[in-house]
Amino acid sequence: MKARILPHEFLEQMSGALRVLGHAYRLRIVEHLDLRGPAPGHQLLAELGGAQGALSQHLARLRQAGVIQAERRGKEVWYSLAAPAALTILNCMRKRQGEGK
Amino acid sequence: MKARILPHEFLEQMSGALRVLGHAYRLRIVEHLDLRGPAPGHQLLAELGGAQGALSQHLARLRQAGVIQAERRGKEVWYSLAAPAALTILNCMRKRQGEGK
DNA sequence: TAAATATATCATGATTTGATGATATGTCAA
DNA sequence: TTGACATATCATCAAATCATGATATATTTA
Incomplete structure (x- = not known):
């Protein structure tokens, strides 16, 4: 695949x-949504902490x-990953971490 | 490869x-350093514009x-890519762009 | 040394971001 | 309808970011 210069508008989106x-x-x-799958907000709050x-x-x-999607189910709102690109980046980081870089 | 939870300090670096x-x-x-290789600052300035x-x-x-390295050669400073991770991310974007996403 | 070129740094102000605490909205169940 | 739970939004302030224009530093050449 020959890399062409990325269009300005696309570069703005990506940045x-x-x-x-x-x-x-x-x-x-x-990371949490990737490892454990979709989750409602209160569960993320319980596990990740913070306000x-x-x-x-x-x-x-x-x-x-x-990057993520939201869907209300009753009084909860369930969140799940929506962007493969975000996962690619996350996996890239995991690889670097594994290599101790 | 089983993904483990990324250490806090590493996550700070990566973010x-x-x-x-x-x-x-x-x-x-x-992108420019990847496509055209190492370049001195004044060349980047001429091609990318700005102040x-x-x-x-x-x-x-x-x-x-x-992400990049710098090396002085005479009155120029040559810049080149130093982080494979940055390239992985860039290539990920190129792929998405190619797919029209 | 003086001028020219290349790069770095500084000061400033506008904008954005982030954290916090409070409050509002939405949904369900009693 | 009231209360409890889940989520969103708001106001505020501190800090970070960004663009700009000016100035400083380093290096080579005349």
């Missing part, structure tokens, strides 16, 4: 997505960036 | 690196994050 992932707590959310309002805002940013 | 890549101009720098001071500061951030 936005990377910036959203550039936060330890949000990365932790993505409820903060979690909600982080989830909102991930949703706006298209 | 920092992602945040550094989360800027269109800096992504453009990384010289801004370029210098973006290069500094990329260097601090370990």
